[in-house]
Amino acid sequence: MAKKDLMTPPSVEQLVDLLRQLPGVGPKSAQRMSLHLLHKNREAAAALGHALLQAVNTTRSCKKCNGLAEQDICMVCLDNTRDTGVLCVVENPADMLAIEATGTYRGLYYVLMAKYAPLDGVEPQGLGFNRLLERVQDSLVTEIILATNFTNEGEATAFFLQQRLKPLGLRVSRIARGIPIGAEIEYIDPSTVARALLDRQKIKLTD
Amino acid sequence: MAKKDLMTPPSVEQLVDLLRQLPGVGPKSAQRMSLHLLHKNREAAAALGHALLQAVNTTRSCKKCNGLAEQDICMVCLDNTRDTGVLCVVENPADMLAIEATGTYRGLYYVLMAKYAPLDGVEPQGLGFNRLLERVQDSLVTEIILATNFTNEGEATAFFLQQRLKPLGLRVSRIARGIPIGAEIEYIDPSTVARALLDRQKIKLTD
Numbered sequence A, B: 001m002a003k004k005d006l007m008t009p010p011s012v013e014q015l016v017d018l019l020r021q022l023p024g025v026g027p028k029s030a031q032r033m034s035l036h037l038l039h040k041n042r043e044a045a046a047a048l049g050h051a052l053l054q055a056v057n058t059t060r061s062c063k064k065c066n067g068l069a070e071q072d073i074c075m076v077c078l079d080n081t082r083d084t085g086v087l088c089v090v091e092n093p094a095d096m097l098a099i100e101a102t103g104t105y106r107g108l109y110y111v112l113m114a115k116y117a118p119l120d121g122v123e124p125q126g127l128g129f130n131r132l133l134e135r136v137q138d139s140l141v142t143e144i145i146l147a148t149n150f151t152n153e154g155e156a157t158a159f160f161l162q163q164r165l166k167p168l169g170l171r172v173s174r175i176a177r178g179i180p181i182g183a184e185i186e187y188i189d190p191s192t193v194a195r196a197l198l199d200r201q202k203i204k205l206t207d
Helices: A002-007 A010-019 A027-040 A042-058 A093-100 A129-137 A152-168 A190-198 B002-007 B010-019 B027-040 B042-058 B093-101 B129-137 B152-168 B190-198
Strands: A086-090 A108-111 A143-146 A171-174 B086-090 B108-111 B143-146 B171-174
Touching: A002 B093, A010 A027, A010 B042, A027 A042, A027 B042, A027 B093, A042 B010, A042 B027, A042 B042, A086 A093, A086 A129, A093 A108, A093 B002, A093 B027, A129 A152, A143 A152, A152 A171, B010 B027, B027 B042, B086 B093, B086 B129, B093 B108, B129 B152, B143 B152, B152 B171
Parallel strands: A086 A108, A086 A143, A143 A171, B086 B108, B086 B143, B143 B171
Antiparallel strands: none
8 A cells, every 4th residue: 555655645645534434435436536626626626625614613503403503593493484383303414404305394303413322322311312301391392203213223212202201291203104105015125014004094085 | 495495504505515516426415425524523524624625735736747746746757666668648647546556557657637528629739738749758758558548538539649649659559448357248348348359369378
């Protein structure tokens, strides 16, 4: 590898190493990206550098929901057309955006800062759970939708939350599991098919 | 889309737009990357921002080969253990790194700043061709290896270069086309198989 180090200027090596930390970027893509930026599109490289620093400097976590915000409170929490009675608990801001992209949810959100992952040493107290409880008790929330992922950790988090929320007498729901729209059942994993059968919805027959 | 704009802080939107300009990054990956950086790894975001600006500020094109360098002349051109008699012409610095990674080539390089693409308005004079000619005439080069890609544009560039280099009386070669190592012939496109047959290499029989 000494030969490669000799070839690549140190500032480029450092850039490649940092690009590799992006999700889904391997060593080959990181190299391709850095050469693209420095060889073909230096203006874009500088613009991206400035945009990263600006985003780091101007964004913070919303004090109410933990989502990304440029002020103390994010634009969703500030939006007074939202239904303040429903709170959707998600694992991260990307999930929040995915739900928002449906255009069908008009309630508020709470972004857990981590998921319950005892194997990784992330215990429930690290989830910002007390802040969620305060958030629920200080507000008009009557229903909590648990929208953590259907992974082991997301399920454990949802289970943990539902137990703690039970004494508060709120309506607690979990987003539905089942066959994705557009999917063919033969290609879906058995546990999802089993769940889709178990959670079957009664069809109202019309004449 | 107005709803989405409301959701995402402007500095994050800008970051997503710039990340999308990276090769191989679509809208979904760009969003995932930006949320990963701003939500989970803000130190990495700041480090990447600084690294981009530093790389833009410290790197330039090598005055001899056009490769990426931190001084006027890159480390390959400065390396006096290199064979100055052979010059490998490539389309971009990534190709140079790919050849360098083989560890088998000890000559020098010349990076074309563009490929011959008449349909995109890139005419041969834009290829830095005169600089390549000067480079060849001022030096000890006796063989030129044309290592442009086997795309239409790369082939056109190689053809154009070989015609212009002919009068100089140098040995001009083209890297070999054929079946990639590890590949199965039945999955290779017909024109590559045809070329592999045409360019078959005589085997020296030993007893």
